Amino acid sequence: MSATESRLREEICRYGRSLFERGLTPGSSGNISVRLDDGGWLVSPTNASLGFLDPARISRLDAEGNLVSGDKPTKEIPLHTALYQSRREARAIVHLHSTHAVAVSMLPEIDPQAVLPPLTPYYLMRTGGTALVPYFRPGDPAVADAIRGLAGRYSAVLLANHGPVVAGESLEGAVFATEELEETARLYLILRNLNPRALSPAQVDDLVAHFGLTLPEHRGGCGG
Template identity: 45%
Template sequence: MTAPRDELVRTAAHLAALGLSPGSSGNISVRDDAGRVLLTPTGADLAALDPGALSVLDLDGSHLDGPRPSKEFPLHLAFYRREPANRAVVHLHSRQAVAASCLPAWSERSAIPPLTPYFVMRVGQTPLLPYAAPGDPAQAAALERLPFPCRAALLQNHGPVTAGGTLGAAAEAAVEIEEVSALLLLLGPRAGRLLTPEESEALAVRYGSCWTDERRGAA
């Protein structure tokens, strides 16, 4: 079994190689079996992490070991606290998703509409969180208080943050957000076909993702 530190470093390098983490942007964390959060340090380059030089926090945000953590650590902790099954969080500044975060949200529950089955299956509803300066704990608190389930969010004018039961799932969701954002931008003002409420909700049930289609007038 791969150690959490090594898995984090390997996944970070993969995302950087895909071009989804320019410069020293982006941050990744995993929660280990002891409940501690291993997080990339502030200013880290995801392409060149040292598994022995990760920040270690508890779920209350206390810095236990390692270098100073990314200032985005409150977002990571919010996802862990709102859903104990989450074991990993990925936050990127990937280009297409950042562009999508600058657009009006499709609905209250999802910034991005159900354009593809894979977005619904691998990510699910992705709310747009109002703009806040990077690292603002109030934005993380707003994420933690959302009254509906979600495994991803778009930070307005900033980019995506995803969570999952495994690091692979969280990373896959981040990649899928980038892909569906690219499609959204390619369509532009044209009214492309969306999955119907029935199609979206059937996929969510089958694959265990979070989706409530507000076109049904659901609460």
């Protein structure tokens, strides 16, 4: 095993424990994957709590998704596969069952192309915006087609009645973006029906120009 792979195994465990201990994904929910230089992956095993992962038991998959070593991988492999295929720059994916993001996914007013309004600059800077994917049974391969249908425009996807799936150019980046999505969902629920002042189009344009952001279409403020 290379030093890089060993380090990534440790990082998956460290970030997983941090997310679990802060209540961002309960029980054995959620999963994390990292793409390796040879095209294979490291991914958290099925029915494993992110708070108690063992680096030696992390699932190692080859480039075709076949298990090479470690425990049986998460059943959510199809959604990870689809996001990696559509976001070629992605090196890591975090999927959680975080409370506020799941709650937002159930609201009737949510725009599937812009789940959350631009309430803060860091939401746009970390996630670039979030799409809503309809409900699928956990592990259903059909979710892959829904994610591929977004044509790679989103690094953050919210699965209806399920939770967020976020890709990043590093594991740290994916974790930070997932946390920002959850905090923005929390803000949305606090401010819902209060007509909050979101960032204006001009302010969004300024962020795009200053930080070189690539954003899907954003529309509207908090719904009611």
